[in-house]
Amino acid sequence: MLDQITHLFRLQAIFEEGSLRSAANRLNITQPALSRSLAQLERYFGHPLLERHARGVRPTPFGERVLSEALRMQRQWQLAEQSLRHDPALGQTRLRIGAGPVWRASVVPGFLLALEKDFPDIEFELRNTRFSQAIGDLKEGRLDVIFTGSPMLEAEEQRLVSRPFAQVTDHVVARDGHPIFDHAGPDGQIPTERLLDYPWVVYSEIPAYHETARNGLYQLLRQEPRITIQCESLLSTLTVLQRSDHLSILPDATMAAFLGAELRPVRTGLRERGVRANMIYREEMQNWPPLAALIALATGEASAPE
Structure with a gap:
């Protein structure tokens, strides 16, 4: 078993270097010894593990699977x-x-x-x-x-x-003091159509937030929100929310994680998503x-x- 592990680690070096010569130099063994390790693995698995191209060698699809297992081991x-x-x-x-x-x-x-x-x-x-x-x-x-x-x-x-x-719940959120809260009724509920009055920033790292904002509002109001900014960074999304009248959809854990964010959930008829x-x-x-x-x-x- 230890011999097979040695051969697998040598195979990893071949794939990472892209050539037998470079891999042999890195491992400080001869190229014929490295070729023998490769041949033993191919006999053992019954499949070719690499293929040659103009610039060296690359793994076959089966070789990719073997490499993944080798890294795991x-x-x-x-x-x-x-x-x-x-x-x-x-x-x-x-x-x-x-x-x-x-x-x-x-x-x-x-x-x-x-x-x-x-x-x-x-x-x-x-x-x-x-x-x-x-x-x-x-x-x-x-x-x-x-x-x-x-x-x-x-x-x-x-x-x-x-x-x-x-368990996480996604909410529409806005900064504390946002004008949308002026429209809240006695029960704290805000008319859903007011979500269309303001621009939106979307945290694009998680595609579901974009889909919830766009599709959720369209299903309720037959109109999509005006998404003006998409941020891959959560910190950038929070900064936009704090400095503007943008709205967004974020998990409730965000408010616990970033205590200085001063965000509030906006209670409307838009269905909240549990994750x-x-x-x-x-x-x-x-x-x-x-x-x-x-x-x-x-x-x-x-x-x-x-």
Whole structure:
């Protein structure tokens, strides 16, 4: 088995370098030895793993699958090696967490502060992620867990575990003091048509917000909102909201995450959208103590951090 792992790590170098010669130089082995490793893997799997082109080599579709599994195994091997050897030369063990801006600001830091006390030898690395890329990074070991409000597709579920950690409701929001609040009735409800009186800013990182604003209003009023700004950055979206009369749709967790944002929900007849937020991790990682503790905190199976 160890021989196969060695061959797989060599295959990874070939794919990353794009040529056998460069990979052999990087690995400090001869090119014939590297070619033998490749041949052994192709015999073992019964499929070609790379194809040649004018500038070198590239993985076949099956080779891409093998590479993905090799990266996944490499992360497991790295954690096992650090656990067994406790060698400072191997570097500090890291738990790599991916999260969008809302979860990075509101939920995850509290978990990390709690975990830091129980795992002083672990370095917790919190990264900004986009869901479309994060799933690939998770599968291939570049991330160990992600926090997201986006659902997994069925095709992405192989050996990944999704656990809910929060229920989020999306609201129309405006700055405190926005003129739209002058139209509120005794019950605090604002006529839905007033949403058409003001420009909109859309947080475009999550496409559902654009769809809810455009389609939701059209279904109710047969007219689309006037979207004048689209921001990929949540912070930029909040800045526009605070400095103008723009409206937007954002999750309620945003107001908890950015305490200085001074945003208020706008209560209208537009249906609010509920979303289940999930943490997603690789199945084989779930018993690794730092991750197991994080899962327990996030899913309410342990005492929540203060």
